[in-house]
Amino acid sequence: MKMSFRWYGPDDGVTLEKIRQIPNMHSIVTAVYDVPVGEKWSRESVFALKKQVEDAGLHFEVIESVPVHEDIKLGRPTRDRFIENYIANIRLLGEAGVKVICYNFMPVFDWTRTQLDKVLADGSNALVYYKDQLEKMDPLTGELSLPGWDSSYTKESLKEVFDAYKEIDEEKLWENLGYFLKAIIPVCEEVDVKMAIHPDDPPWNIFGLPRIITCEKNLDRFLKLVDSKYNGLTLCTGSLGCTLNNDIVHLVDKYSAMGRIHFMHVRNVKILEDGSFEESAHFSPCGSLDVVAIMRALHKNKFDGYLRPDHGRMIWGETGRPGYGLYDRALGATYVNGIWETLEKLDR
Numbered sequence: 001m002k003m004s005f006r007w008y009g010p011d012d013g014v015t016l017e018k019i020r021q022i023p024n025m026h027s028i029v030t031a032v033y034d035v036p037v038g039e040k041w042s043r044e045s046v047f048a049l050k051k052q053v054e055d056a057g058l059h060f061e062v063i064e065s066v067p068v069h070e071d072i073k074l075g076r077p078t079r080d081r082f083i084e085n086y087i088a089n090i091r092l093l094g095e096a097g098v099k100v101i102c103y104n105f106m107p108v109f110d111w112t113r114t115q116l117d118k119v120l121a122d123g124s125n126a127l128v129y130y131k132d133q134l135e136k137m138d139p140l141t142g143e144l145s146l147p148g149w150d151s152s153y154t155k156e157s158l159k160e161v162f163d164a165y166k167e168i169d170e171e172k173l174w175e176n177l178g179y180f181l182k183a184i185i186p187v188c189e190e191v192d193v194k195m196a197i198h199p200d201d202p203p204w205n206i207f208g209l210p211r212i213i214t215c216e217k218n219l220d221r222f223l224k225l226v227d228s229k230y231n232g233l234t235l236c237t238g239s240l241g242c243t244l245n246n247d248i249v250h251l252v253d254k255y256s257a258m259g260r261i262h263f264m265h266v267r268n269v270k271i272l273e274d275g276s277f278e279e280s281a282h283f284s285p286c287g288s289l290d291v292v293a294i295m296r297a298l299h300k301n302k303f304d305g306y307l308r309p310d311h312g313r314m315i316w317g318e319t320g321r322p323g324y325g326l327y328d329r330a331l332g333a334t335y336v337n338g339i340w341e342t343l344e345k346l347d348r
């Protein structure tokens, strides 16, 4: 297991110097952020990023994300140009020593929460998804402020893309995903860069848009679209685990045994009675997931991929990017390290 941490680049208040002080930190997970979705990344930006990370004593081996242009998801005729750009990015990142690329195939929205600063009983605040709040949100009329949101959409362009999705049901989205993978995975095999799709978060359709990377049946189908280890998963425990329909320990065990998990996002969520959920501290009793059982499954299968503590709450008065403060994620990393060290020593 290689411990890693997400860093949003030089403007991130959580600096590389701080991140490297977290025990056992191996890699930085980052991306080039100043290029519009779908375009080629420049050699200068990628190598500058690599140098910064390596100068801080950390590895530059995981990119999250190289976003997929909407035209690829929609299967528009223009997709081939964007796929070519995507392939150019894979090749460039391979040259820079990147081993894993995390991406997602969620229409329009990335991860979705209904409130970013819910105050919890202990005075910390966290991201939450409340079903009643979601019902009141209308992306086409309201002012949206979603955490993974591409803010370059205007109201008009959003309407246009929503209209285009009227033609795309889940089967069509599968077809478009298959087309994309068949084009890129042979290149990944050639340059030794593993793709790791991020599950849909939350794993159900929202705002009438289809979502397919949601459950075991669909993950099986996904892995068979191109049956190569280069076509793999980012197994995000909090995304798949915010519904009781997914047995996370089973999924982690099954897909790590198959060698198809290249990247783990470890976090905990508390599932509420109506199917809403709150992001909680990583410590198992704080949420609905058993983090020890998850780590035990990885350990049993000799997981040697990358893992990052995912979202944290805001604690100790910290402010910053929702989900991506330093303190609670650092506590998460330390907790996971402790579990892993224990498993290693018990194994001897």
Ligand code: DNO
Binding pocket: 064, 065, 102, 103, 104, 110, 111, 148, 198, 236, 265, 311, 323
């Ligand atoms: C949220 C993240 C996601 C993830 C993308 C991958 O915190 O896990 O935004 O980076 O879905 O493309």
